[in-house]
Amino acid sequence: MADINLQARKTELMRAIDKLKPELTKMSDYIFDHPEVGYREVEASRLLAGFLRSNGFEVSPGYGGLATAFRAVCQNGSGGPCIGLLCEYDAVLNLGHVCAHHLQGPSIAGAAVALKDIMRDFPYTLEVIGTPAEETAEGGKNVMLANGAFTQLDIALMMHGGDATQTDVKSMALSEFVVTFNGISSHSAVAPDKGRSALEALMLAFNGIAYLRGHVRDDVRIHGIIENGGQAVNAIPEAAAARIEVRSYDRPYLDEVIARVLRILEGAALMTDTNYEVKRVADMHNKIPVRSLNRLLMENAETAGAKAIAPPREKTGSTDFASVMYHVPGSCIRVPFIEKGTTAHSRAWLDRGKAPEAYEAIILGAKILALTAADLIQDGNLLAGIIDEFHREKAAICSQIS
Numbered sequence: 497m498a499d500i501n502l503q504a505r506k507t508e509l510m511r512a513i514d515k516l517k518p519e520l521t522k523m524s525d526y527i528f529d530h531p532e533v534g535y536r537e538v539e540a541s542r543l544l545a546g547f548l549r550s551n552g553f554e555v556s557p558g559y560g561g562l563a564t565a566f567r568a569v570c571q572n573g574s575g576g577p578c579i580g581l582l583c584e585y586d587a588v589l590n591l592g593h594v595c596a597h598h599l600q601g602p603s604i605a606g607a608a609v610a611l612k613d614i615m616r617d618f619p620y621t622l623e624v625i626g627t628p629a630e631e632t633a634e635g636g637k638n639v640m641l642a643n644g645a646f647t648q649l650d651i652a653l654m655m656h657g658g659d660a661t662q663t664d665v666k667s668m669a670l671s672e673f674v675v676t677f678n679g680i681s682s683h684s685a686v687a688p689d690k691g692r693s694a695l696e697a698l699m700l701a702f703n704g705i706a707y708l709r710g711h712v713r714d715d716v717r718i719h720g721i722i723e724n725g726g727q728a729v730n731a732i733p734e735a736a737a738a739r740i741e742v743r744s745y746d747r748p749y750l751d752e753v754i755a756r757v758l759r760i761l762e763g764a765a766l767m768t769d770t771n772y773e774v775k776r777v778a779d780m781h782n783k784i785p786v787r788s789l790n791r792l793l794m795e796n797a798e799t800a801g802a803k804a805i806a807p808p809r810e811k812t813g814s815t816d817f818a819s820v821m822y823h824v825p826g827s828c829i830r831v832p833f834i835e836k837g838t839t840a841h842s843r844a845w846l847d848r849g850k851a852p853e854a855y856e857a858i859i860l861g862a863k864i865l866a867l868t869a870a871d872l873i874q875d876g877n878l879l880a881g882i883i884d885e886f887h888r889e890k891a892a893i894c895s896q897i898s
Contacts, residue, residue, distance in 0.1 A: 520606045524858055527539075527602075528592075528850060531592040531593055534628055537585050537629075544566070548605055560640025561640065561643035567625050570608070572619060578650045579651055580649035584627055585598065586629055594843070595845065599857055603857070604654075606862035606866075622869070623648075637816035651872060653868065655831055662830050673739075673777055677770050681733070685730060692734075692770050693732045701760055704760035705720065708753075713744065718742050781819040802860055832853070
């Protein structure tokens with residue numbers, strides 16, 4: 497194999513991405529101007545898949561059981577690592593691209609095309625995977641995982657707009673479910689003895705959950721809202737429903753807490769002589785942090801000339817990418833395009849969606865991911881170390897449950 501100067505190759509990659517800027521920003525503008533919510537991202541998926549197909553990728557639509565997902569593959573030689581570059585492109589319902597997903601697809605596509613054209617001297621498989629519906633309750637990646645997606649990857653990488661150049665360490669595993677209690681309706685004043693209140697069952701359940709909060713680990717979060725508490729004040733509610741979320745920074749312990757919540761629901765039903773049913777809405781894993789991969793991304797961020805470099809975010813909320821990262825080593829590089837401290841899902845993010853800084857974020861994110869992929873392609877020991885750290889971290893989390 498030819499002796500390749502990696503630094504020179506990285507310079508080629510960055511130049512190739514710079515040349516793609518007009519096409520990438522044009523795609524970003526189109527996605528921004530035509531926001532599509534989860535599972536309906538027809539135009540965004542078509543646009544990104546078409547760009548990759550025209551640049552020599554073998555594209556399969558409908559990947560992972562979702563119509564607006566796709567998988568675009570470049571196979572270079574035989575063997576080598578399988579690197580996944582994941583992108584989102586759904587908007588937030590009624591708000592548009594307030595989470596900067598319109599930047600992701602073009603950035604990922606730019607990194608992939610540059611890698612395909614420049615990294616020709618080493619064997620590898622490069623997969624660009626379009627992942628719909630990140631903003632939905634269940635998370636599109638969770639659906640895709642259930643249908644067998646992502647398992648072929650050795651590593652999974654993403655980019656996301658933000659207010660600094662940084663990575664994440666932890667995220668919260670989450671389970672969301674709807675509980676419905678069913679009782680017997682009766683007149684509250686004339687025949688209360690004939691009724692069995694579903695609402696009272698629900699209220700008892702919420703009280704039980706409130707007491708449970710005092711006997712779980714500090715990282716556990718339990719949220720709930722009543723979606724149906726009855727229709728008339730003088731009628732005992734025969735049905736009452738609530739939506740409950742339970743979170744923790746590790747999935748195995750979260751499952752223990754959920755089992756305790758379910759016993760509380762059962763106890764509330766017993767105390768009120770009602771019945772109940774539970775419908776699971778969403779399950780997301782926690783991220784398995786791979787700090788060596790985070791460091792590699794940040795090193796390449798400096799090489800690419802990133803600004804606003806910041807320490808990693810130690811703790812974040814929940815995301816369906818974490819479910820992928822529970823099974824495959826992965827990381828997401830956050831790239832600044834907005835003022836520090838400006839939160840996502842806000843008007844400010846929408847207003848800056850086509851600003852020059854947003855376009856720069858597309859290019860910077862593409863460069864960071866391309867340079868990182870080049871390191872992993874050329875240095876098998878580097879990738880092996882990352883994979884080993886992933887398995888050790890996951891084993892450590894699983895061993896912490898009581």
